[in-house]
């Protein structure tokens with residue numbers, strides 16, 4: 378019996394994806410929550426009593442001729458995974474691409490590369506709109522695992538920074554990166570900052586942040602706050618979707634932070650772009666529709682290269 382759906386492996390996803398197309402697909406997904414083309418409910422979280430820590434459910438439907446798709450993603454988190462041989466990522470996912478009419482599975486696409494690329498692409502698009510026309514000489518990346526590394530690569534691809542600063546205790550190594558001893562040293566001259574850690578304590582202090590900089594805070598899950606309260610209060614703060622902000626970011630709103638809106642609303646012009654003197658934050662949660670857009674992209678590319686395994 379042949380398998381009823383396609384399986385597209387991680388190696389194949391890596392072969393098929395390009396940054397240019399990922400940026401385009403992700404911008405479409407970010408816009409969709411602002412222009413009525415998305416079904417994007419808050420995600421479900423289940424804490425498990427077993428050996429791994431949680432299951433996280435993210436469905437999404439994006440209506441678009443080029444990047445539209447229906448998907449469902451299940452994420453699992455297991456903190457022991459990096460110690461295994463071979464090491465595995467702490468958070469794992471596959472993307473299930475569904476037939477829009479029947480709901481039947483069309484493809485299972487290995488999801489870890491999609492998770493990395495779509496998160497970094499969302500950050501890049503948010504930076505493009507929130508930091509438009511501002512200096513972008515120095516990028517600081519705090520957290521040097523999967524997300525930190527791919528953010529450095531994706532943002533560098535789009536903005537071509539002169540310098541990418543990262544903390545010393547980090548594990549990615551490429552010549553363009555400059556290591557610093559502390560978070561303060563990394564962020565103090567940065568025009569654009571990424572925090573992509575699992576830190577439970579605040580990492581970035583307002584007094585270190587260059588005024589007018591843009592910060593992408595990625596590692597929010599579940600209740601982490603990588604930026605101190607003064608930073609949140611002083612900045613204009615944007616999220617990816619209102620339902621997510623209202624469901625998962627109450628701990629940030631409790632600091633007295635009022636979110637300006639969704640990044641998609643800035644892109645489509647529903648809310649103004651920040652002013653030249655504003656310091657800005659994109660507080661990223663991740664959305665099913667971002668996975669839908671990239672899954673559709675990967676699926677269509679795979680159709681044109683069916684021998685990719």
Ligand SMILES: NC(=O)c1ccc[n+]([C@@H]2O[C@H](COP(=O)([O-])OP(=O)(O)OC[C@H]3O[C@@H](n4cnc5c(N)ncnc54)[C@H](O)[C@@H]3O)[C@@H](O)[C@H]2O)c1
Pocket residue numbers: 467468492496519520521522523524525573574575576577578580595596597598661662663664
């Ligand atoms: N917003 C989104 O769309 C999205 C998507 C995927 C992952 N994430 C989140 O991004 C974060 C990073 O993901 P990952 O897969 O790279 O995680 P990971 O577990 O592989 O790596 C976490 C990194 O954080 C660093 N870290 C932990 N505490 C720190 C501290 N106090 N100071 C400096 N660094 C510290 C660790 O050294 C490690 O390098 C996680 O919180 C994850 O949940 C967000």
Ligand SMILES: O=C(O)[C@@H]1CCCCN1
Pocket residue numbers: 433452468492496598662663664
């Ligand atoms: O939205 C994401 O891509 C993931 C889901 C799992 C936890 C971290 N963020």
